[in-house]
Amino acid sequence: MSVSDLIPYHYVTTDINHWYVVIKQGRVEKAKEMKQQVEKEFDMMEKNEKVAVYLQLLKLRHEIMLSYLEPDSVKNIDGVYSDLKKTRESMAPESLTNTIEFYYHFFTGMYHFRTRDLVIALTYYREAEKYLDLLDDNANTDKAEFYFKVSEVYYYMKETHFSMNYAQRAYSIFKEQKDAQGHLTYGKEMVQCQFVIFGNWLDKMCYDDALKTAKKALNDALKIGEQHLIGSAHFNVGLCYNNLEELDNAEKHFQIVYEIHRDRKHIYESKAIFNLAYVKAKKNDLKAALELYQEGQKVAARHNNQEVTEKLKLVKGLYLSFDLQTLREVFKFFKDKNLYGDMEEYAVAVADFLTNKEDRHDAVDFYQMAIEARKQIQRGKHLNEKM
Structure with a gap:
């Protein structure tokens, strides 16, 4: 191929940008189509180092999208990340x-978040944030997506105020994005922000606010009509009812969630x-x-979801076989993964269960685990670890 036959790199960059928009919108089939088109164009493009790394960045972001929306199609996300890291x-x-630099640190944070390596994810997000105000003025949706992803990490770390703040900042930006007819263009993202806000209300034990937010998100999700979003909305309503000890209502919503994700064989099935x-227990x-x-063990293994594999042991160790050693293994996992929010929540549940069985000696051990988890959350030491 002669030099004159090569495609100018700025044409390919435009298509890469369009591909990124489709990825952010979660349009799986269109994203696959755009990926094939861009890769074909790149092979016929004039050499440009920046476009080459930009393409690798989007390949990783594409795989991250698939890991949530079509997990069974993800084959080599670790290899894609490794290639990107070497190129950079x-x-x-x-x-x-x-x-x-912004996209590299942002997407790398997302890569680690998907395996719940929260400290590493947050460390990369913090690096990405240094470049946030240096982006083009038209990068508002990039900023909104970034704020949302940071709010997710802080939510899992139970840093409630930080999480709520970032989620609300993201929601405000998404709410301003409209098409020529005045229709919202990021309605799905607005619902996802509401999910995080709901979770933080729940952690603050503001159950009226939590249930109100969860039901609004469910109504908005039903209007959008996307099954994945509807399933997540039902899940949050179920969580709220579970915390209110309205177990029949909780079961009803969790059953709907399970059926939605089971039919789609989605990662959230586990x-x-x-x-x-x-x-049920x-x-x-x-x-x-x-x-x-028993079914959950198979599903979690199929999706390679270690977190759910460990959490299922709570059901076994507490209700099915009453095995304190199994329970302690679960809490070791929580501690090793810095999942102090889960550690605190379930340690209290186990301690209360043991207290009701008049096993106060072992109950004290789990209350102490809950206290340790709360101290770690409040101290924030787990946020200061290095990559």
Whole structure:
């Protein structure tokens, strides 16, 4: 191919930008189509180092999208990340633009968040934030997506005020985005922000605000009509009812969630089955809880979801076989993964269960675990670890 036959790199960059928009919108089939088109164009493009790394960045972001929306199609996300990291490390410092550095740290944070390596994810997000105000003026939706992703990490770390603040900032930006007819263009993202805000209300034990936010998000999700979003909305309503100890209502919503994700074989199927098994066990429906536990182990293994695999042991160790050693293994996992929010919540639940069984000696151990988790959250030491 002669030089004159090569495609100018700015044409390919335009298509890469369009591909990114489709990825952010979660349009899986269109994103796959755009990926093939861009890769074909790149092979016929004039050489440009910045476009090459931009393409690798979008390949990673594409795989991250698929890991949530179509997990069974993800084959080599670790290899994609490894290739990107090597490319960036080989680039001359002057080639590392603010945009490349922002996307690299942002997407790497997302890559680690998906495996719940929260400290590493947050460390990369903090690096990305340094470049946020250096982006182009038309990067508002990038900023909104970034704020939302940071709010998710802080939510899982139970840093409630930080999480709420970032989620509300993201929601405000998404709310301003409208098409020529005045219709919202980021309605799905607004619902996802409401999910995080709901979770923080729940952590603050403001149950009226939590339930109100969860039901509004469910209504908005139903209007959008996307099954994944509807399933997540039902899940949050179920969580709220579970915390209110309205177990029948909680079971009803978790059952809907399980059916939605089971039919789609989505990664959240494992998360749904754990919560349904947990509620069934709390209601003393142990036969159903056992069946869900057994099925949940298979589902979690299929999705390579270690977090749910460990959480299912709570159902087994607390209700099905009463095995304190199994329970302690779960809490070791929580501690190793810095999942102090889960550690605190479930340690209190186990301690209360043991207290009701008049096993006060072991109950004290789990109350102490809850106290340790709360101290770690308040001190924020887990946020200061290095990559």
